[in-house]
Amino acid sequence: MDILETGAKLLTGRFSGRLLDGANRLLFTDRVRKPLVRVLHRWLRGQLDRSEGVHPTWRVIMRQRKLISLAVLRTLDRVVERRLLSPQVSRVIMELWGKALCLALPGQHAAARRFREQHGCGPPWFMTLSPGHACNLHCRGCYANSEPSAAKLPWSTLDRIMTEAKELWGVPLFVISGGEPLIYRSEGKDVLDAVEKHSDCLFLMFTNGLSIDEQMAARLAKLGNVTPALSVEGFRDRTDARRGPGVYDRVLEAMAHLRKAGVPFGISVTATRLNCREILSDEFLDFFFGEQGAFYGFLFQYMPIGRGLDLDSMPTAEQAIDFWRRSWEVIATKHILLLDFWNHGPMVEGCIAAGRDRGYIYIDWNGKVMPCVFAPFSAGNIQEVYAGGGNLNDLWNAPFFAAIRQWQRDYGYGREELSAEGNWMRPCPFRDHHSTFRKWVDRYHPEPEDETAAAALLDEEYCERLIAYGMDHQRSTQEIWENEYLQ
DSSP states (O other): OOHHHHHHHHHTSTTHHHHHHHHHHHHTOHHHHHHHHHHHHHHHHHHTTOOTTSOGGGHHHHHHHHHHHHHHHHHHHHHHHTTOSOHHHHHHHHHHHHHHHHHTSTTSSHHHHHHHHHHSSOOOSEEEEOOBOOOSOOOTTOTTOOOSOOOBOOHHHHHHHHHHIIIIIOOOEEEEOSSOGGGOEETTEEHHHHHHHTTTSEEEEEEOSTTOOHHHHHHHHHHOSEEEEEEEOSSHHHHHHHHOTTHHHHHHHHHHHHHHHTOOOEEEEEEOTTTTTGGGSHHHHIIIIIISOOOEEEEEEOOSOSTTOOGGGSOOHHHHHHHHHHHHHHHHHTOOEEEEETTTGGGGTSOOOTTOTTOEEEEOTTOEEESBTTBOEESEEHHHHHHTTOOHHHHHTOHHHHHHHHHHHHTTTTOSSOOTTSOTTSOOTTTTSHHHHHHHHHHHOOEESSHHHHHHHHOHHHHHHHHHHHHHHHHHHHHHIIIIIOO
């Protein structure tokens, strides 16, 4: 029995509540936590280059996963020592994350077992929802093309989606995006009413932070099961240039409110050709993870979709490689929890879209169900499916999604031995394999999310340049994939 299986039994056992209460108290007792962290740190360091029981081609990926675990451990120690995490929030997070990680194991959740028996694979592990299109900013290059619009999912539909995702798939985690989630209102409720109702789940919320004042931070702390990722583009000049004058300072104010309330938060950064050096500089990292107390960072390489799409804003293939090397250097030496989309594709075994086992699926403000936030083409509409008496499984079974999942398997997902042909450093079918994605569009006719996505399908130059970008990316990553990952 391994450590996760043991954890699953403990967290679902008779004495789980007492066990978690005791563990939480010890977490905030420095004389106990500090020696334990040192022991765990030494053990993890000793495990970095060990890969017993797996094929040799997995050695580097397993090492990188252990580096992430080490970063989580050191981050937790750092924020608890500074008392940036309240004990009440810590207790909720400890229980929900423990259960979520254990339920990711095959056979640990009844809904997931039923799904696997019926479909021959596991269900998605999480879901991303954008309940409203409206936003209080008008950022240049917004991937969602958000605006002050009324497009939104009815709250009752949002609630039904979450309920069904738990009942049919055993989903323990929801990612809330937008538009700006904190200005969503429907049927007299807001998005945090959904967070409160589904208190048995974890929530990650991407937000611009402008709505987080002292009262909002206190509400987030009381809930305990949601962490906000605040968007920045670098320091003040770059953030305000894209998001508007004064936004940077207001984000820092939001962070101050969250620190005071003991709410864990992170940052979300779009990496472009212009800022990719700045956002991984020592100065930037020390400021946001040291001074400001961010727990984690999501790094999204710019995708040419949405408002004012611009292929020249994408990091070059060479910059992406430098970004990859620097991100792992930061994780290994600074012990900062960073997740780099798409450079960390090997760690999650390639593309996680289209409802893949241990992956996710995306639903927007109109109810359109898409493989990914950054692939704005819909296989169907959940509101129409509900009106016809169907459920989420009907959309999961859509041929468009099934074709993507088959490609993921053909590209290496689920295999014991990795290969040169399945280069997970270029995992994205939309960006890195655009000609393949176009074939799916031509065959299955998914509906574009908006006019911008529809126009992109008709733009020959757009198609040719994305295909060329994918080829450049292959040339720059293939040697690394074969020599550093597969050897």
